[in-house]
Structure formats: C-alpha cells, structure tokens
Amino acid sequence: MRILQLCTDFPAGGIQRHVLDLGSGIRERGHHVAYAGTRGAWMNETVDPLFTHIDIFKVTKAGGPTLLRLLNAIKGGISLRRTLVKERIELVHAHESAPALVAWLATRGLGLPVLVTFHGAEPERITEFGRIARLTADLVITPSYNSACDLAADGGVPKDKVVVMGLGVHKRPRPAIPDVESLRRELLGNDGKTLVVTVARLAHQKGIDHLIAAAKLALATNPALRFVVVGDGPQRDLVKEWLDEAGVGGSVRFVGHSENASLYMAAADLFFLPSRWESLPITIVEAFQQATPVLATDTAGVSELVTEDVGAVVHIGDIEAMASSLLFLTSDKQRLQHMSEAALKRSEDERFSPRHVQDSFERLYEQWLGRK
Template structure:
C-alpha cells in the first residue's frame, strides 16, 4: 500500500457533476492503493455513514451561499480551525480542493504545515473567473481544470504561471449495461404522445439556465408539437422551475424527473441532449451523451467547443434564446441530421482523451510531483 494520503476537500456533497468527479477519481486512486479521505459539508453522496474516511467540515457556510460576507468570514476562521485539528491528527500528504471556499479554508488551516494544495477549477460564472484566479494564486500550489480553454483563460486573468495550470482532460466511464425494456419503458413514460424526447441532465440552479431552457422549450414546442423535454436533476431552483413551466403552459411538455441514479437510462431513451448553461468548464454530461449516441446542443461556455462542433451537434452563444431555438428545432425536425451527428458523437466518445485511466493517471502523477518535494522538506526540518 502507498504511504501517501490525500484529502479531497469539497464545499458540500449533494448529487452533482463535481461530486461525481471527486468520487470517481478517488475510487480509481483507492483501487491503486492510494489512501484517500474526504472533507466538506456532508450530503447525500458523501457523509460519515457512507465512508469512514469522511471528515465533516462545514465549508458550505464559507461559500457564496453561506450568507452575508461578515458571517462567511467568521465561518472561514471557525472552519479552518476545525480542519487544522483534523490535519494535525490525520497527517495528510496533499489536499486537493475543489473550488475557492475549500482552497481558502485549506490554506488557512495548513498554515506552516507545508502540505501542498491542489485546486481544481470546475467552471465559474464569467465575472468570477478573475476572482477564482486571485484566490488560486494565493492558496494553491498547482491548479487543475479539465478544459484547455479554461486553463488558458485562468493563466491570462490570474497571473499564475502557465506551467502551474494543468489541463487534465475528462475521464468518463462507460455506462452500465441496460435492458431494452427499461429504456423503452422510460421513453414511453416521458415522451407520452410526443415524437422527440430532449433530455437535460442538470442541477436546478442558476448556472444551468433552466429559465432559458423553458423559454426555448416553449418556442420549439410551438413549432414542433411532438417535442418533449425532461430535466434530470434537482436543486435550489426546483420551485422556480415548476413555476416557469406552469406559467409557460408547458406542464405536459417539460417534465422534472428529479435527482436520479439512472441518468444513463434517460440518455439512452432520448433523441437529443440539451445543455443551455450560463457557465461550465468541461461538462461530463456531454461526453455521456456522446456515449449514448445523442447529438448535443449546448452554449459556448468554458471548454464546450473542445467537445462539440457541427459534426456532433451545435454550439450557440450563452443566453441567446433565438439561436438556441433555431439550432434545437433543426435537430427536432431532421432525423437524418440527428443520425449523422449521433454516429460521429459515438465515435468521438471513444477517443483517448476521455479514457478514465489516462486522465486519472495524469492526476496521480501530478500528486507525486507535488508530494515528494514537500515531504522531503518536512523531513529535513524534522
């Protein structure tokens, strides 16, 4: 067993793409004898009952949704004290933080302990990218991001040396085996009397632009009465989403499936994947849609253009309801176009850049690069 121990520090652990990434990487590392623990505000996907190597640290109280700034500053110091106690007891070799609040808490907590800190950029609202870069420059030894475009942007706005920013790629597992009967049953349930099922896998949150999705759905359905939409996910905007759908008169057209552990079935049961986000880094759901042979219509944010071009779907400006409507309508009305893009999408999903082993090995190599000098220095200092 390796002697190295890693702490994966996340704001909170509700169902979500960032959390899924952390759990996938950690499972891969553990399978190769790395010792991995988790820290953050407990949630449905990670808590003390799920994993004995989970440490409850209320980082959510420090994040942007933790309340007014004075309250968050007080919370940051209290949370850092709690984490510092854990670090002294558990002796971690590296802290891998995910977003700025965990990075800030880790930096405060590890003062004078010489524990290297990695920080992954999972995407941010455009106006927050510079803020992320400023915090990353002060709190992290190395910065990771799945997207090459995001890496270049961070280097430009933050002043972090480009060699300390690493575009790791996006490792995506193959979906589990599925029964045709299960796929057909799910399709019938959400398609109803329609003829084209458009799926979005997204948290019901401002980032994912559910309000824009509903606006586009109303226009697309007016042109193509057989179009149906299903949103797989839950989140803080659940009530707003229900209101938007009701006020648009789309109660039978746009359905909220809620959080689900069978997202792969929804993809297999659908015809088009739709992601109108306000911001992203490199969305794992797009590659999962490719694996399900779905064309993708998405907004031009983060590294989306590293994944999507005209051969597999369409990319439009963020918030451009007219453009989103036109491109999505084109795929709803043209089965031949969908089929051609689906074949290319499936082929693209098999590219090496989406191989979990290759991507995770790159991360493990960076861990070793960061750990060895820090450990040698600690030993030299006694």
C-alpha cells in the same frame, strides 16, 4: 501517498462525482485518501470512515456577510488542521475557491502542497477565483483548455501555475432496447415525435429558465417536440412558476432526480444543456456514451467536446439560437443518426477514461510530493 480531497459539500453533482471517482481510483492504487467538506448525501461519516465534516458551505456566499464567512473559514481551517495532523496528510487537493482558502489556512507552517481544481464559474467570478488561487494554491488544475486561458487572462493566474487534466467518466452500460423503447413511449405520449432530454440540477447555473423559454419558442413551430428534465435542486418551485407562465407544461416535463439518468439519455433524440457556465460537463460525455447528440451553450470547454458532427453549440442565453438549433437538429432523422454514431465514437476518447485520468493525477501528486 497520503492525500486529502477537500470539497465544499457533497450533494449529488458532477463535481462531487469527479472528486469521489478520483479518490476511489487513487485508493485502488494503494494510497491513503481521506475526504473533508460539508457532509451530504454522497459523502458523510456513514459513507466513508475517513470523512471529516468541515462546514465549508458556510464559507461560500451562502454563508452570509463577508466577516461571518471569514470567521467560518478560520474555524474550518482549525478543524481541517487537526485532520491533516491526525491522518498524516501529505498533500491537499481542494476543489473550488472556498475549500482552497480553508486549506491554505489549515496548512500554514505544515509545508503541505495545496492543489486546487477550477470546475468553472460565471465570467464575473473568474477574477475572484484567480485572486484566491494565487494566494492559496501551489498549482491550479482545470479540465478545460478554454478555462485555463480564462484563468490566465481574467484571473491573473500565471500560465506556468495552471495545468489541464481530464475528467474520467465511467462508462454506463447501454440500457436494454425494450427499456429504452418503453420509456420513449411513456415520455412522448400519443402526440410527441421527438424527445429532447436534459440532465441537470435545477439551479441558476444550468439555465433551466432558458430551457423553458427556448422550448416554448421551438414548440410554436414543431408541437411534436417533447422536453424532459431529469434532476432536482433549489429552483424546483420556480420551475413550476416558469412552466405556468410559459404555458408549456404539457410538453415540458420535470421528472426529478433519477438514479438511472443514462436511461433517459439513451431514450433521447437530443441532449440539451443550456448552462450559463461550465468547465467540462460530465453529462455531455455521458450523453455521448448513450450515442445521443448534444446541443449546448458555449461555456468554456463545451466547444472542446461538441462539434458539428455530434451536435451544435450556441451562445449563452441566446434563446432564439437555442430554439433554431433545436428545430434544425431534430428535423432530419438521418442527420441525427450520423451524429449519434459520431457521438458514441467520441465517448471512447482516452481523455474520458477514468484509468487514464487517475494515472495522470497519481503522477501529478507524486511529482508534487517529490518537490516537497
């Protein structure tokens, strides 16, 4: 098979990791896989010779007025069409709505199937995504059953046009105990007793402002809590303002991007993800792999991952509930230990196995090429 994986852009992120892992797995099975999208740190011409730069980022809302974005989409479609012909691509797998639109424009008259994956969006955008998906895609893929229901109910996508496919998450080795203990000592300092870690981009989606507000409320009751956020992003300057306003800079620490986020997860007593929207967050599975319980907001597939035996789920934006759950979950070390054991066991589910997921996608691609 000759497959093109099409992404908006390629910064460090969960969607990009899924796209690259999927493409790599399909390649290992002997198929031809090319990539396209706006170049970034994780994928560009120097990283992979089968990458084509097409500035799809300018097709998103960040691209400016609607007319300008439409012109960028047409321009991107023309460039992508050249790549499809040159690489003799047989199927395009787009990730999110802007790539789906560009793929649809590029494939007019070529008879190529276009599949699009929905990786989650704020509720008000689901209708828009559904409208674009109905126009552009032969099939809509999503990793979450709840997201599939949202696409049908709010996006108007026919149920028989939506399929749920897992997200393979490569197992990270458990860090050495001395390394974990050393990091805990550093992050807890002299007065900290309990470590709460978040791994996320500093972006509106991830609810970092909610994290700081919840931390402030929880610290008023338990000053021995310590919060650490691993990640970087467009809100890095805002974060400094939020910390100053909340007055919790001594207990909430931002360490920036790390190539060893799993070490921070292993050092944590609790993983905290206060996102405004998600579909099926890879970071939750990675926390489970490090035997770390999870507190997260009830976004689409989160409740499919996090149950009371491995943590807790609270409503999006409910700061008081976040603070209460932070205090409750970290108040009993024995309960945390039981949750830790259950989290590690859950990480071994087949639905998180990259090989299982890649096998499933290979069969799906073959099915659609057979239909063609």
